[in-house]
Amino acid sequence: MQNKSNILSAGFFATYRKNILESHLNQFLHCLLLVLLVYLIKQPVAIFWLKPTFLLAGLMVWLIKPNLTSNPLFWGVWFLYFFITLSRNFYLVANHHFVVCYLLAAVILHQITNIKNESFLHFHVRFLLLAILLLGALQKLLSPIYVSGAFFQLQMDMNYFLKPLNLIIPTWQEITNGNKDLYKTLMATNPNEYLDVQLKYPIQNSTLLAKSLGWIAIIMEAIAGVTIFWRHQRILSHVIFLGMIGGIFFFRLETGFLALLATMGLFLSPSKKISIVYTIIILIFSLLMATEIGLR
Amino acid sequence: MRGSLLKYTLPLIIIGVAAFQFYQVYYHQLSRWKGGGFGMYSEVHPLWRQVWIISDDSTFQVKKQPKLYAAAYRLKMKPDYKNTHAFAVIAANQFHKDNITIQVWEPHLDITTNRLSRKQIQEVKYAK
Numbered sequence: 001m002q003n004k005s006n007i008l009s010a011g012f013f014a015t016y017r018k019n020i021l022e023s024h025l026n027q028f029l030h031c032l033l034l035v036l037l038v039y040l041i042k043q044p045v046a047i048f049w050l051k052p053t054f055l056l057a058g059l060m061v062w063l064i065k066p067n068l069t070s071n072p073l074f075w076g077v078w079f080l081y082f083f084i085t086l087s088r089n090f091y092l093v094a095n096h097h098f099v100v101c102y103l104l105a106a107v108i109l110h111q112i113t114n115i116k117n118e119s120f121l122h123f124h125v126r127f128l129l130l131a132i133l134l135l136g137a138l139q140k141l142l143s144p145i146y147v148s149g150a151f152f153q154l155q156m157d158m159n160y161f162l163k164p165l166n167l168i169i170p171t172w173q174e175i176t177n178g179n180k181d182l183y184k185t186l187m188a189t190n191p192n193e194y195l196d197v198q199l200k201y202p203i204q205n206s207t208l209l210a211k212s213l214g215w216i217a218i219i220m221e222a223i224a225g226v227t228i229f230w231r232h233q234r235i236l237s238h239v240i241f242l243g244m245i246g247g248i249f250f251f252r253l254e255t256g257f258l259a260l261l262a263t264m265g266l267f268l269s270p271s272k273k274i275s276i277v278y279t280i281i282i283l284i285f286s287l288l289m290a291t292e293i294g295l296r
Numbered sequence: 297m298r299g300s301l302l303k304y305t306l307p308l309i310i311i312g313v314a315a316f317q318f319y320q321v322y323y324h325q326l327s328r329w330k331g332g333g334f335g336m337y338s339e340v341h342p343l344w345r346q347v348w349i350i351s352d353d354s355t356f357q358v359k360k361q362p363k364l365y366a367a368a369y370r371l372k373m374k375p376d377y378k379n380t381h382a383f384a385v386i387a388a389n390q391f392h393k394d395n396i397t398i399q400v401w402e403p404h405l406d407i408t409t410n411r412l413s414r415k416q417i418q419e420v421k422y423a424k
Contacts, residue, residue, distance in 0.1 A: 091320075091330050091373050098313065098332035105306055113302055120303055127307045132334050135314055139328050139335030146338045150407040154340065157410065183403075186412060190355055191348060191401045196413035199405070207407060217337075252337075 025118060027275065028267040029068040029107070031282045035259045036078060036100065038286045042256075042296045045085060054081040072111040079104040094296075095132075096257045102128050103264070125264050126229045132261075133225025133244075137218045149211035156210055157199045158183060161251050165202075175200045217251075220244050232268040241265055242277060255294025259285035324376040325417065340403055345372040345417070349387050350397040363390055375400040375418040384422035394424045 045051055054077060061074045068074065082100050086093055106124035113120065145151045155161035159176035166173050182197040189195050203209070224244040227237040242265070245258050259282050266278035288294030317333030320326035327342035328335030347358040347368045358368040364387060371383045384398045397419065404415040 091326060092370065093330075095329075095332060095334050095336055102306065102310055105309075109302060109306065123303060124306050128310065131307070131310045131314065135334040136336070136338075139333060139338040143328060143335070143338040145340065148407050150405045151337075151339055153407055153410065154403065154405045154412070157405075157412075183412065186414070187346065187403075191346065191399070191414045191416070192350075192355070194413065196411045199410045199412050201410060207410075210407075257336075 023069065024267070024269075024275070025069050025121075027279070028263065031263045031266055031279065032103065032107070033068065034286055035256075035263055035282065036082075038259075038289050039096075039100070039256055039296060040081070042289060042292070043085070046088075050081070050084070054078075070111055072108050075104055075107050075111065079108060094257070096260050099128065099132065099257075099260050103260070122232075122268070125267050126232055129241075129261070129264055129268075130225045130229035133221045133228075137221040137225070140214070140218050140221075146214060149207060149214055152210035152214045153207060156202055156206060159202075163252075164250060169203055172202050175202050217247070220247060228265070228268065233270045235271060235274065238265060238269060238274050242274075242281075245281065253288065253294040255285040255288040256296045259289065320374070324374060324378075326374045326376075327372075330373050342372045343369075345375070345400055345402045346414070347371055347383070348399045348401065349391070350399065351391065351393045352395060358387075361390075371400065377418070377420060380418050380420040381422065384420050388422055388424060395422070397421045 040051060040055070058074060058077045061071070061077055062068075065071050065074070079101065082097065082104060086097050086101055103125070106121055106128070109124070110118065110121035140146045143151070152161065157176065157179045159166070159173070159180070179199045179202075182199060186195060186197045201207070220240075221244065224237075224241045227234070228241050231237045241261075245261055245265075248254055249258055262278050262281045262285065266275055266282065269275040269278055285294060289296055313332040314334070317326065317331035317335075320331055321328055321333065321335070328338045329342060349356055349358060358364050364383075367383050367386050371379050380398050380400065384396055387398065388394070388396045399416055400418040401414040401416050404413050405411070406413070
């Protein structure tokens with residue numbers, strides 16, 4: 001009896017593993033599930049019973065039907081959780097909360113309509129990436145503080161951007177720590193006194209660097225969005241997209257958002273090698289998110 | 297027909313939410329970071345904003361005061377007149393004041409000199 005159940009469970013896991021390795025859609029859905037799980041666990045929610053209830057419901061649906069590629073009820077449970085938390089805090093949640101809802105809606109739509117044909121899901125994932133990246137670029141273009149370079153400069157002055165430069169430029173840390181102290185002193189005063197403080201530049205030609213990097217970010221986002229939408233089957237589009245993910249990671253450890261972008265990239269990946277790169281990135285970013293080294 | 301409807305419904309929702317976010321940004325002072333318009337890192341994060349309460353006998357910043365903190369958090373995300381007025385009512389009741397002024401400020405960097413100051417983005421004077 002014991003042997004029989006062992007054989008059955010071994011068979012179940014072998015089939016499960018085989019399905020993941022062989023199906024591109026399966027890989028995407030499992031990576032999405034991993035990112036969602038970490039995000040859900042790390043996200044603070046005011047209603048204490050919400051998380052355990054939905055986790056339990058999701059687990060039960062999965063146990064009844066473990067196949068993630070044709071299980072709209074399972075994804076519906078996840079969608080409902082994220083939709084409830086989104087609608088309760090529409091103006092408070094991060095943008096990737098919206099991305100999660102859109103992505104889950106696309107997955108559910110795909111599974112309840114035509115399971116074999118992935119073209120709708122493909123189109124929705126590509127459109128979502130296009131919207132995220134083009135809207136990101138447009139918002140920056142329309143923001144006076146961004147276009148002037150002041151936003152980028154302030155983030156550099158305060159050591160929020162380009163943190164890896166701490167390791168290369170010895171005075172970076174010292175100057176930015178001094179700026180942080182000045183910031184705290186200013187913020188503690190009554191703003192009606194209209195005081196100001198002189199911040200130090202972390203490096204020479206800091207303003208030029210801030211302005212240049214700001215414009216490079218806009219151009220990179222726009223190019224990555226357009227190429228991944230229209231030329232998703234080309235390796236070059238994914239190289240640009242991965243370069244953009246790496247660039248954002250270098251600026252700020254936005255691991256939660258980047259893990260979601262990489263998950264969508266994985267689904268659109270045209271080659272096994274690129275898929276492996278995406279999978280490694282997703283695993284690393286999920287780990288950074290789980291350990292709170294990276295941002296949720 | 298059914299295929300087109302299914303294909304374009306989600307993109308239309310995404311565009312609709314983003315358009316609504318743009319409207320909120322330009323007419324209700326919603327932070328670009330919030331509301332599903334993907335404007336993160338296009339301006340200073342709203343949590344860098346400060347909410348100050350001014351009454352006849354005191355001026356202080358809202359930090360960790362119970363009841364006010366959550367309301368101030370929401371106000372920082374969308375400091376339009378309606379939200380600021382609603383916050384003023386809460387603060388006036390909390391501190392038993394008849395007249396109260398609420399100000400919202402955000403950091404402002406002069407890019408040419410690298411001097412940091414603050415800019416007032418909202419002020420509401422409330423009297424019971």
